[in-house]
Amino acid sequence: MSDSLSHKRLPIQLICLVRFALGFVFLYASVGKILDPKAFAENLIAYRIFSSAQFLKYVAVTLPWIEWFCGILLVLGVFVRSVSALTTVLLFVFLAGMSSALWRGLEIHCGCFGSPQETIGGVSLLRDGFFFLMSLVVLVSPVDPYSLQTFLGNRRTHLADSPN
Secondary structure (H helix, E strand, C coil): CHHHHHCCCHHHHHHHHHHHHHHHHHHHHHHHCCCCCCHHHHHHHCCCCCCCCCHHHHHHHHHHHHHHHHHHHHCCCCCHHHHHHHHHHHHHHHHHHHHHHHHCCCCCCCCCCCCCCCCCCHHHHHHHHHHHHHHHHHHHHHCCCCCCHHHHHHHHHHHHHHHC
16 A cells, blocks of 8 residues: 555655745745834734734734744755644635635735735735645655755764764
8 A cells, every 4th residue: 555655646856846945935925024024014904803913013023034934944954844834834824814805805915925015816815825735745745855854864873873
């Protein structure tokens, strides 16, 4: 049975490429928000999901840094499972927030990449849905051999096996 499952897996190079791409997406998405947290806070307030402006200001300052660290860790390939689980949850929450805003008829800026011009719509939902699928692929796939995590694990095993 494991032999039939191995035929259904994506090529390891593709998994690595998806991990890298998702990492760069999160890095890129974080930069504009880190540089202008006030504009990001205003975008979050416009969603009208939470009534506490103070809570949203806190989110506007911390969330971009979480995205940045997720991006860095995905690009390096460190804590791949944990980080991809976090990015999957984040993207699900982003999709839920955008869907809620669309369903309520709000014409607001996405706040996705720190761009004040992008209004929530079908394109932003499809794009984030695609990122969500990318994150799921990284989450359910084996950690690729090109990751720092695998390199360090192999090195530790090699050092433990070598005679002193």
